[in-house]
Amino acid sequence: MKKKIAVIGTGYVGLVTGVALSDIGHQVYCLDVDPNKIDKLNQGISPIYEPGLEDLIHKNMYADRLHFTTEHSMAFKDADAIYIAVGTPERADGSANLDFVQQVAKDIAANVSDRGAVVVTKSTVPVGTNKLVKHWITDALDRDVQIEVVSNPEFLREGSAVYDTYHGDRIVIGAETEAAADLIEAINKPFGVPVFRTDIESAEMIKYASNAFLAAKISFINEIGTICGKLGANIEDVAKGMGMDKRIGDKFLNAGIGYGGSCFPKDTKALVQIAGDVNHTFDLLESVINVNNKQQQIPVDIAQMVVRGGLAGKKVAMLGLAFKPNTDDMRESASIVLAQKLTELGANISAYDPIAIENAKRLLPETVHYAANTEEALQDADVAIIVTEWDEFKDLPLTVFEKQMKQPIVIDGRNCYPLSYVETANIDYHSIGRPSVIRAKKSNQPAK
Ligand SMILES: NC(=O)c1ccc[n+]([C@@H]2O[C@H](COP(=O)([O-])OP(=O)(O)OC[C@H]3O[C@@H](n4cnc5c(N)ncnc54)[C@H](O)[C@@H]3O)[C@@H](O)[C@H]2O)c1
């Protein structure tokens, strides 16, 4: 069943969704208000780094199934379904800002075909928003047009977004009517991903609850890691032993310097607000957020403790800037907080990331020097901090730290190397929730 679909917003979610929907055979019009993005896309250039995405853009543009435009009339004309995939950023109080969604609702009212359409919300929105969207559209309509709304939250991860779209664990469809749910289920059928149908409010909540639960798993393991560090236990083994219990599961138990990105930080805060709106204090989630904030301080504390004479005037190499590997996304990356704190302490930062440097330049202190490669970042450094676990760093022979640095002191915020390997190298190595390995003694020391 081939349909005409408009996807509004060509960011990480909208672009991947639009491209994938065209790839399974639909006629897709991706619309964005940013003409630069649309220009690039029309030249076959992806404005974001996402493995596999650009090839799919070329393939489906060539097959004449995938189109990019800033013209609402073109995107909305005869569309069976209109996907909303615009941002829902954080307001100052932590709640979700729905201004972009509301603007799209107005644009739909002004441009939707007379035969109507199903409006599908992919953006992460608070419970009740889809009904508001329907209200916004019908209020602004000057004609009698049939509009249905469907909540279809997105669960893709950046860095593996294309893969996730084809291999997701579930597609959640929250709809008011069977007919609207049937249409969205049929559109997605070629993906072969299991579908879970529910009411709109539950679908909206599934998205926030899922992200909050995953964030809680990370903060939990990070707290256990801190205790392990003080007691000489190894968080990696602890997580492995816990994860073998199928009820716990072995995913999302990697201790590190905390979660970042465009979703977990904002969605956890938004859920605290959503709960607050119905007079519930979400104590557990507030702790999850507090633990995450503390986690980003750990490499700074270690650096202050292990670099003789403090960090003022010292060269700190930061390896990795993106909030996770395989993305150029810098939103809420731990590197931002770290760079600020290190700069305040007078350190000279030399940073390297395989992909995210251009985006980093807009967010990190101006004094940060950007190196062309790992070796340059490490050259004569007094301490190195691994922020993002890119394969490039995980595959690095540890002798590079020995050779390049003034003092081979490595603070690994992502536990990239097995301790057995570190013990063969001539470096001081501190990681998260694992014993430190110190050059002179080469004996295990509990991390502070
Ligand atoms: N990034 C992710 O991994 C991810 C995963 C699941 C869900 N989400 C959710 O999906 C939504 C989008 O996230 P994103 O990361 O793709 O955002 P993004 O910032 O990368 O992209 C949003 C796009 O929408 C465009 N836009 C804004 N207003 C518009 C309008 N009125 N009309 C047309 N285009 C408009 C912007 O120019 C931008 O290109 C958010 O609600 C987010 O929480 C994101």
Ligand SMILES: O=c1ccn([C@@H]2O[C@H](COP(=O)(O)OP(=O)(O)O[C@H]3O[C@H](CO)[C@@H](O)[C@H](O)[C@H]3O)[C@@H](O)[C@H]2O)c(=O)[nH]1
């Ligand atoms: O064991 C782990 C797993 C992840 N992280 C960190 O958590 C953050 C988020 O990672 P990940 O979930 O892989 O990336 P996102 O692209 O932010 O994806 C999350 O957020 C999206 C937006 O809502 C959802 O769609 C996805 O399902 C959800 O995984 C990153 O900073 C990771 O470094 C850890 O610290 N430890």
